Each structure stands twice: as structure tokens, then as C-alpha cells.
Amino acid sequence: MRGRGTDHGETDHGAHDPNTNDPKTNRNLPINNPLRGDIAAAVTAVRASKPLAQSLTNFVTINLVANAQLAVGGAAAMHYSAEEAHALNQGASKATYINMGTLLEEFRDQYPAAARDTVAAGLPWVLDPVGAGAGELRTAILRSFVDCPPAIVRCNASEAIALAGIWGLDVPGAGRAHAGVESSDEVEAAVPAAHAIARFTGGVVSVSGAVDLVTDGSRDFYLPGGSVWLTKITGAGCSLGGVSATYACVAEPLVAALAAALHYNRAADTAERVANGPASFQTAFIDALWNTSADEIAQSTIFI
Numbered sequence: 001m002r003g004r005g006t007d008h009g010e011t012d013h014g015a016h017d018p019n020t021n022d023p024k025t026n027r028n029l030p031i032n033n034p035l036r037g038d039i040a041a042a043v044t045a046v047r048a049s050k051p052l053a054q055s056l057t058n059f060v061t062i063n064l065v066a067n068a069q070l071a072v073g074g075a076a077a078m079h080y081s082a083e084e085a086h087a088l089n090q091g092a093s094k095a096t097y098i099n100m101g102t103l104l105e106e107f108r109d110q111y112p113a114a115a116r117d118t119v120a121a122g123l124p125w126v127l128d129p130v131g132a133g134a135g136e137l138r139t140a141i142l143r144s145f146v147d148c149p150p151a152i153v154r155c156n157a158s159e160a161i162a163l164a165g166i167w168g169l170d171v172p173g174a175g176r177a178h179a180g181v182e183s184s185d186e187v188e189a190a191v192p193a194a195h196a197i198a199r200f201t202g203g204v205v206s207v208s209g210a211v212d213l214v215t216d217g218s219r220d221f222y223l224p225g226g227s228v229w230l231t232k233i234t235g236a237g238c239s240l241g242g243v244s245a246t247y248a249c250v251a252e253p254l255v256a257a258l259a260a261a262l263h264y265n266r267a268a269d270t271a272e273r274v275a276n277g278p279a280s281f282q283t284a285f286i287d288a289l290w291n292t293s294a295d296e297i298a299q300s301t302i303f304i
């Protein structure tokens with residue numbers, strides 16, 4: 001984080017030194033690994049085809065989610081209706097994003113129905129279990145998803161641990177109460193929960209933090225870099241979920257989750273160089289999502 005005393009005395013967790021942040025190994029995914037080609041192809045495909053991922057997302061960050069989807073080359077449509085989800089699943093939308101941030105009582109039925117409809121249409125959906133563990137309504141909706149699991153769970157470390165508990169998965173710390181949208185855990189603490197969730201869903205879990213983890217339950221990918229400024233704007237994580245859904249329109253879940261997280265980290269690296277504070281960072285970040293090349297994203301350091 002640069003700028004005039006901008007960290008307010010907090011520790012700078014900017015993940016720029018792989019030796020201090022790498023949780024497991026320092027082995028970079030080989031530069032000729034086919035996954036890198038798949039990631040570059042996903043970035044190019046989104047920019048070429050402008051896919052629509054529909055979103056049922058929270059009121060706090062809905063605008064950033066839509067703008068981030070547009071900035072990576074996708075399209076956006078926000079609503080809170082299972083009936084509308086069904087209509088969009090019949091053609092226009094290629095993936096669905098469901099974010100649990102700000103719930104209303106009517107979402108108790110609408111969210112599970114939208115998730116079920118997406119799965120029935122043969123399309124992937126992405127869950128951001130914001131605030132998992134807080135409140136009966138949130139817990140009931142999250143529990144309902146066990147019958148129609150998401151292709152990608154995108155969350156912070158505390159939410160991964162809480163979600164594992166709600167889904168009855170046997171991992172350390174699962175089931176404890178969590179009452180907030182910020183993570184109080186490091187990514188490393190969420191590794192068992194992320195593995196358990198991915199094995200349960202048969203999909204992918206993307207846990208954000210100083211070094212992000214993307215896992216399909218058997219393969220782990222650690223993604224360093226990005227900027228601590230992302231934690232000073234609300235909705236960096238929410239919009240990463242929306243962008244993961246955009247990528248899920250054109251790529252399998254593992255590639256989509258990797259492309260989205262890497263795109264975020266490289267754009268944040270760029271934005272940090274010109275930011276003077278959270279607001280200018282957000283503006284520069286959206287610009288950088290638009291401008292970062294497919295090759296730069298695909299050639300990122302990926303620890304395995």
C-alpha cells in the first residue's frame with residue numbers, strides 16, 4: 001500500500017514476497033502447463049463473446065459487481081427473482097452468481113429456487129456465502145444449497161470454515177459462529193474446509209486473502225500478489241465472485257476460478273502503483289481489469 005500514511009497503522013499484508021506468504025511450496029506451475037493456455041483462452045473468450053452471468057447479489061456492492069463484470073468483458077443483469085432466473089437460464093445467461101450479503105425474508109425461497117433452476121438448466125453457479133454463520137435466514141438458505149451445489153464457492157477464509165460447518169462437513173473449526181463480512185482467519189486456516197467443500201460439491205473453492213487459494217479438492221493453487229487496497233474498498237470479494245461467474249460462462253470451474261482470481265491480482269498490482277487512496281484505487285482497478293492482457297494474467301506466478 002503506498003500513499004500518505006494510508007495504512008492507519010495496520011500491518012501491510014501485501015502479498016509481494018512469496019517467501020513470507022507462500023503457505024506450502026515455492027514451485028511455480030510450469031510456464032507450458034496447459035492450464036495456463038486455458039486461462040488465457042478464457043480471458044480472450046470473455047472479451048470476444050461478452051457473456052452474461054446473472055446475479056442475485058447484495059445491495060451494498062451490486063454496482064461494483066456489475067462494473068467489474070463489464071470491465072473484464074462480460075455482461076451484467078442484477079435481480080432477486082427465481083422467475084427471472086428461470087427466464088434468463090433459458091438462453092441469455094450462461095452462469096448465475098448468488099451472494100448472501102444482504103438478505104430479505106423473501107430470498108428464503110427465491111435464492112434456493114434460482115440455484116435449483118440454474119442446475120436444472122445445466123448451467124454453473126457461483127456462491128459467495130457472505131457472513132456465513134450469521135443468523136437463521138442465512139443459515140437456512142445456505143443449507144438449502146446442498147441439493148444443488150455451486151460449481152464455484154468464492155469466499156474469504158472465515159466464510160469457508162463456517163460454510164463447511166453449515167453443510168455438516170467434518171473439518172476443524174467448522175460450525176462456530178461468525179458474525180460479519182470480514183475474514184478473521186488466514187487462508188491457510190481454511191485449507192481443510194476448502195478441500196471438504198470442493199469434495200462435497202464436486203466443484204471448486206476459491207478462498208481470497210493475501211495469497212488466494214483455488215482448489216478442486218485434490219489440486220491446490222496458491223496465487224500471490226494483488227493489493228491490500230482491495231480490502232479497503234467494499235465488494236472486492238463480492239465482485240470477484242461475479243467475475244468468477246463471468247468466467248464460468250466460458251470455462252470449466254477450475255479454469256474460471258483461476259482466471260478470475262489472477263485477473264484480480266494483476267489488475268490490483270497495476271492499480272496500486274497509481275492509487276492515492278481507496279477511491280482512486282477502485283477507479284484504477286476497474287481500468288486495469290479492462291486493460292490487463294490475457295498473457296499477463298496467464299503467466300502469473302501460481303504456486304502448486
Ligand SMILES: Nc1ncnc2c1ncn2[C@@H]1O[C@H](COP(=O)(O)OP(=O)(O)OP(=O)(O)O)[C@@H](O)[C@H]1O
Binds near residue numbers: 013015157209225
Ligand atoms: N492482504 C491482502 N493482500 C493483497 N490482496 C488481498 C488481501 N486480502 C484480500 N486480498 C484480495 O482482495 C480481494 C477480495 O478478497 P477479500 O478476502 O477481501 O474478500 P471478502 O472478504 O469477501 O471481501 P468483501 O466481502 O468486501 O467483498 C481478492 O482479490 C484477494 O486476493
Ligand SMILES: Cc1ncsc1CCO
Binds near residue numbers: 058060130181235238
Ligand atoms: C459490508 C457488507 N454488508 C453486507 S454485504 C457487504 C459487502 C461486503 O461483503
Ligand SMILES: [Mg+2]
Binds near residue numbers: 128130156238
Ligand atoms: Mg465477502
